[in-house]
Amino acid sequence: MTLSRRKLLSLSAAGVAGSLLPYKPLMAQTEIGTYTLTSLSDGSLTLPASMVLAPIPEGDKTGAIEAFGLGEALTPPCNVTLLQTGERNILFDVGAGSEFMSSAGFLLDALDEVGLSPEDITDIAFTHAHPDHIWGLVDDFDDLLFPDAKYMIGQAEWDYWTNPETVDTIDEGRTTFAVGAARRLARIADNITFFNDGEEILPGVAARATFGHTPGHIAFEVRQGSNAMMIIGDCIGNDHIALAHPTWKTGSDQDMEMGAATRTSLLDQIAHEQMSVLGFHLKGNGIGRIEAAGDGYRFIQDI
Template sequence: MTLTRRRFTTLAAAGIASGFAPLRASMAQTSLGVFTLTSLSDGALTLPLSMTLEHVPDDQRAAVTQHYGFGDTLTPPCNVTLLQTDTRNILFDVGAGPEFMSSAGFLLDALDAAGLGPDDITDVVFTHAHPDHIWGLVDDFDDLLFANASYMMGQAEWDYWTDPDTVNTIDAGRTTFAVGAARRLARIADQVTFFGDGAEILPGVAARATFGHTPGHMAFEVRQGSEAIMILGDCIGNHHLAFDHPDWRSGSDQDADQGVATRVALLDQLAHEQMQILGFHLPDTGIGRVEKAGSAYRFVQD
């Protein structure tokens, strides 16, 4: 077993069913044709409830808090996707690293539990450049952690976070996001490949523009024949308000109105097609499906 930066901490055991084979708590694995997808835990975030309730109508906040049993803070999990083919070990996002929150940044431990080290990763694909998705790009010495990997990011997302003016135009609460993203993306400027909506970035992996959470956020449809799974990133950011009230604006989205449009359209598609999903902040390992529930939706774990 490889010695990793942090001792592996196990979160609540995931309820894993269907075709998913339990590896250990907060990890699950499934096959999709010749592909293997593994949900790896990077830990969890610790967020103030006010962030979730920011755009909830004032007269409904108390009822919403009671209905979901919200406390003063929320601790959504961080689920990093590992896609393995016969020749590649592909990470979708790289977690928070050691500098963002003490409750997150455990990706190396999760990789170790899956029998891999950072040098085994062949490709890194980013959904977006928020801290919990990209700050794990470098180690404690600011060196690239995944030294043998190629890197891919949507062109619009890259352009936004590498624009020197972003730190001046982003809202004040996200200034450190802009500084941190620019510093880390500069480390891969000579190694990154860009893509747009609909591009097949790797065999069987297509990019899907899901803007709103960030200006260039991308989800990814992994398909083998008639079977597919959508790697969501943060375009559907939780299993409660995002499903029950997808038309409510979210405080976690940088463009809240565009986030609503993206979320409503995507939930409708996913419910209609019954495509599996893997959500970065959805419960336990983030794996499940979307079902229609009257005028709303619900997340059903697989």
């Protein structure tokens, strides 16, 4: 058995490198009409809980920490969506690559598990340009990992991250985000299509403006007839505080007030329409339903 560098890193991190057990990314599949959607694990992140909790009033924060058993670090999964239509293999985001965190960047291994190579990917649509969603665009030599793909991104998101003033105006903790996004987006500047809210980017796939987490964050509604799923990216960034208290401002959103308003509106729609979701940072493989629970909502994992 041949192990890739990324697989060896994952095994070593798990303390089982000596056993040479194969890397088994968490994944799951579901169908919307004739389309197949697969949740591919890019690994997970390790983030200080304060990144989310800092803006929350102290009393509410303490209660939330106790209610959800949160520690000093959060370790959200990274669930990349693969949509297969029969003619196309479409990725929504490309994961973190090898430069962001050692616990993430396993998308190529996950694709290998479903029998696909980077050359098989026909289209890539970005929810937004944060590191864990776009840094996997290039390899360690700065070559494009998906050489035959067509790329798509929301116009507002592109405009923000390619603006040379962004690196000087973004908050200090996100400066590397701006540098990394600009560098990678420049690599696909000659092969990129822009879209706006409500536009159908591919047959049965419509863009939904969900601004706040970033200035141009987009979710995607995949629909065939009455069957639909929302690929939500990071506009609903976790399955605990974001759902139980959607109106709370959280530090993971660049515009916290807009992020809360977006989250509240989207959760209401998803729950009301009983629409399936695939969440990048929702627990497990991120596939499930969101339903009302008291003054908030809860995530029910389906698979």
